[in-house]
Amino acid sequence: MTEQTSPTTPPTLLLVDDEPSILSALRRLFRPCGYRILTSESGAGGLALLAEEDVDLVISDMRMPEMDGAAFLEKVRAGWPRAIRILLTGYADIASTVNAINKGEIYRYVSKPWDDNDIVLMVRDALQSQRLQSENTRLLALTQSQNEELKMLNSGLEARVQERTAELEQVNGFLNLANDTLKQSFLVSIKIFSTLIELREGSAGGHARRVADLSRKLAMQLGMDAKTQQDIFLAGLLHDIGKIGFSDAMLAKPVPKLNSEELSRYRKHSVAGASALLPLADLKGAADLIRVHHERFDGQGFPDGLQGLGIPLGGRILAVANDYDGLQIGTLSERRFGADDAKALLVRSRGKRYCPEVIDALVELLGKPHDEPGQENVVPVDELRVGMVLARDLLARDGTLLLATDYLLDANLVREIQAYARRESLPLVLHIRNHTKQR
Template identity: 40%
Template sequence: MGELNVATVTRQPGVLLVDGQDAILQRLRQLLAPHPYQLHCAHDGSEALRIMATEEVDLVISAAHLPHMDGPSLLARIHQHYPATTRILLTGDPDPKLIARAINEGGIYRYLSKPWDDQELLLTLRQALEHQHSERERRRLDSLAQQQNNELKTLNALLEKRVAARTAELQQTADMLDLAYEELKHSYATGAELFSLLVNQRLPPEKQTNRRIIELVRAYGKIQGLEAPIQRDLAMAAALHNIGKLSWSDSMMITPADLLHHHQRERYRAYPAQSESLLMTLEPVQDAARLIRHHQEHWDGSGFPDHLKGEAIPLGSRLLKLAVDFIELQCGLVLERHMNSDEALVFIRKYAGRLYDPQLVEGFIQVCSVYLSDVTLGDPSVKVLGTRELMAGMILARNLNADNGMLLLNAGKVLNLPLVDKLIAFETMEGARYSVFVKLPDKGQANP
């Protein structure tokens, strides 16, 4: 190891040598004289403390046995009054009790035996001063970071006022910045969310998914009681999961994954890994980047990019896939047909054990039923049936729409046999298969 880089400090490190024997002090001075240290010498503890009070001393090397005050007592006084000064004990008597006092009361960096090895002593001295310099630099940078954080809060306050004054055309962006500012004080992840939501403006409103995914994973974390670090990483992963799609064309970004051409599918399968690679240089988001890489893995191992299977897929990635697919199924980004929230949950339940962790699916459905007002599937009285399973007296739990979006029946409609027959005939004519959300009639209620 080389010498301490004195160019990085404004003065030579001060080193205090304390020993009752002139010969020892002379030998230490001769050993250290060629090196870039400001040397001070003392013959006892009192003289050493006087030097400490008047000189800038970075490191003390003290003998264990001194007149009037032994080495451990002197180092304990220095530790109490000058805690930033590094302390080394030099002893020719390896008494365990004496060394224990020096460690416990004096907080020494290290002890060396007499007679010492010159190279070992020089190396120990360099290492101690370099460690001390590193700690001072760390504290300086911490203080600077705190100062900059305070300045950032002030700048954010000004930014909030400016955003509030923007024109109506920028109101949506202003609202997102305002939300991000309020939460920026609590988590680094909010900065990532802001970037994500601004990037999402590239898509038409009906295809913008990031805000809904972020809010859904936050609701899941809160309702399921996930630990705060997992919630933070999951929210950040939700915000940045599709950053790897930024190089895509506009048409590809809004095309359902099921309809992509062969060459487009290759780009599609590459986006999780590309999203991760864009984020891995940012240390605070590396855990979230790992969740992003694996959020398109499938429970049965058929996903991408690494074909992980089962619990080898990170838990946060499994949760993120549920949220992403649930929202994207409703936006027509997975299949050509836009599903409603209940249909999306039926799809997820159908593929539990293949695409999704079967242990998470029902809990996810319950969270959706609590968090989203338009979800009826969480109600145990609601059943999802095909048209040929319908019976008279059943009540529609939500609107029934044809595949082309045309409203067929309103929620609350009580079914009768002629109506069921018409639905079956219409389904056959259209070549469709409808999932009908119904509530069963009371047991005592007669069929109409």
């Protein structure tokens, strides 16, 4: 069924749910937005509509007979990859959710009952992003077409066209190197997983980012290499991914208030989080640290009862960073502690619950000024080395982002940056973190 909401060509939404009442509610919600709306009560019907109509965005329920949302969105991705895909579900099933994420490459995950304002803004932002991407593709195609026309009009410009093409390929090489890993690892995992966590965090919002930042600073303080620092940072961002299936009531309770059933489930979340990341090879190091971030130095932790130096250093770092923030936001105790009191509690458990080496690093780190000088060095392009980490964004002459802050330089990137500087005759210097160990 179809509704035309504007005489122009508005974006088209396809709503798929086996419950007519849900379809009616979504249709009423989006009608004032001016979208063209298609609906279907089954995955098969939705595929039939996609074969006949130009659809910009698909919202599908997860649990449907014959073909569930994960299978349906996988077929949508294969046949109509341009269509944005949003999963709508009313039950907490991490296995089904991860399956939909991996196979259907969904844009967002929305729990029933949804918040009307949130889902309307989500759809609006998704469509806007799609329009910008389409316009960028059009402009790139136009640029390529104009270059070809210039080549045909004046063969004497052929050398210049080739030079310009080489320059574009150089910039695209930066973008491809920087974005390939981000697309396959970050876009398919970190963005979606972090979004799922943030939707449920409530008063603990920002916890993952704070844990990740503090963990990376501790790793730098302890002289760990850049790759390990990156794994620890990612593990900090995702350390609570295993809590996705927790109820809102359970998430709102501090650990001491959990009943026996809830506590049993809580003690399994680090394993669940690590398992969820196993299909992503680039996140294996982070997954291993997530599994052990609730182990204790005295061997009384979970899930494996590891003890002392048998716990990876990254896991010992995460344990300290996680509990330092948890004490302040009230997830570990009915009382919220100030920063100094939280630090004092951790220090009292030095050598018992926490690794002495990490606690000493925390005390030293927290005693430093927040804006301590000397956090970065300015390095000429010819002195770049493998293993350096960018302290600031690297921009092209026209302001285009070439590489983002915190990017780890490998041999290919060093060569690309140096070649770019020579070709553009730029006296290029880069801001490099001075705690990075260079190979």
